[in-house]
Amino acid sequence: MRPRLLFVSNLFPDTKEPYRGLDNVTLLHHLKDRWDIRVVALRPTLGAWRGAGLKLLPRSQDEIFRPHYVPVPYIPRVGDAWNPGLMHRALQRELVRVKAEGAWDVLLASWLYPDGGAATRAAAAAGTPSVLIAQGSDVHKYLRVPRRKQAILEAVKASRGVITRSRSLATLLGEAGAEKSKLHPVHNGVDVSLFHGGPREEERGRLGLKDKATVILYVGNLLPVKNPELLLRAFARLRAGWQGAPLQLRMAGKGPMREGLEKLAGELGISGSVYFLGPQDAGQIASWMRAADVLCMSSHNEGLPNVVLEAMASGLPVVATDVGGIHEVVDAPWKGALVPPAKEEELTAGLQRVLEQAPDRQRIATYGSGLSWDATADACDRILRDALEK
Incomplete structure (x- = not known):
């Protein structure tokens, strides 16, 4: 029986934004034969304050993940003190529904702030391990903002591990105070069926x-x-x-x-x-x-x-x-x-x-040709299984 993986992030595509979080969904497709995967796609939006729903649909190839698009109240520019909590409450309500339909073994969240903090808190409340993905700007830019830096380091501490898209991201997180043993650089992959040499x-x-x-x-x-x-x-x-x-x-x-x-x-x-x-x-x-x-x-x-x-x-x-x-x-x-x-x-x-x-x-x-998605998926699979066994 395959272990169960719940993926949580604002970086996941829909039919209106088919390229949003494309690296994340590509990774999930390369893991789907090893894990039973479900997706909660967060959408920070001012409309959530008015109780507005989201009429978003997944791309046809992503329906296998049964994604649910969740509106999250969001305060632009001045909301650093409140946005992580707002996201956590919205996610927590959604995970009650998800858990009723079937629990998960590991929670994987992409984007360290505020997604990472909300996801690790929700995973801890459910008694399941969490792994984070550091994308790029969530490290380069957000570590310069004191309140966001604190939230990122707390999320890393609460996780079982962090997949970083490059070694430089791991270095920056380590220098900021994250536990270095939790940081695992794994490059994104390449679709070598498309990208290859030729005449x-x-x-x-x-x-x-x-x-x-x-x-x-x-x-x-x-x-x-x-x-x-x-x-x-x-x-x-x-x-x-x-x-x-x-x-x-x-x-x-x-x-x-x-x-x-x-x-x-x-x-x-x-x-x-x-x-x-x-x-x-x-x-x-x-x-x-x-x-x-x-x-x-x-x-x-x-x-x-x-x-x-x-x-x-x-x-x-x-x-x-x-x-x-x-x-x-x-x-x-x-x-x-x-x-x-x-x-x-x-x-x-x-x-x-x-x-x-x-x-x-x-x-x-x-x-x-050695930078394939299969190689990336192998590395991520090992990190997720280690989190499950700890």
Whole structure:
């Protein structure tokens, strides 16, 4: 008989937000043959104060987890003192219903604040162990806020263990005072059935890249934290002195900065070489990764973004700012280059160096193929079973 796992988080998709918490639901799908899994998807919302319900539905492939979407009263900006308690009360009421339909053996919660604190308190009240997942910003940003830091450390203390999406997150939590023996770095996985090496010319033909253009690929939301303006400026500088095949910058993603970025491209005189692709699904991103010459990330802050792992699995070298846990993967010159954040000249130089060195794409893809979701699920399964046995 499979042990029973209850997953609790605000980071779980629905049909309106199909990409919300995609890494979490992907992990659950890779664990579903080992665990009987149910999901409580929290939705902090002002509407909960008025008793408004949620008319959310799971994606068809996620119905197996019988997810229930729970509205949680939420106070924006000034609610740090109250939001964890509000979430805990909402979760506690929901878990009474869940337990009546069948208990759970381990509670797994993703996002340390306030989800983690609410979940560990609820698990303790039910007499079951809990394991947490640290995603990224819940560590990078929230440890800087004293009240949130205290709540995070209390949640870690109450848990049986914490899965961190990178080693750097574990280091930050340990330095903040979390018990280091509870911290377990496990990278997200890659769907290697989609992201893999392949014939570049064939892929480029399918994407309409009929010339010999050198393609720099950006994948991400067009948000200030991603600093796409830096990438445009570095691209303009690189293009001005470039002696090789014509350069193109292909930017996949959406966000509020798009109009400003289009304007900046015009001011820099690079509009004809910059292509805004808009949102792309996983299959489209995989095609672009096989076709491109380098992936570039110019962020101010990151955890360990999946797009870097996907690039590796696709045989695509990476040039990125040295933030978060990216250095854990891009850790050798044959994989790409890391540069200091917000340094236009150094980002330009990193791009030029990688583009001129003719990377061994097969070697990169072989390395990346080991970053599969199966490997990630194996590691998480061991942590969950250890929690169950303690």
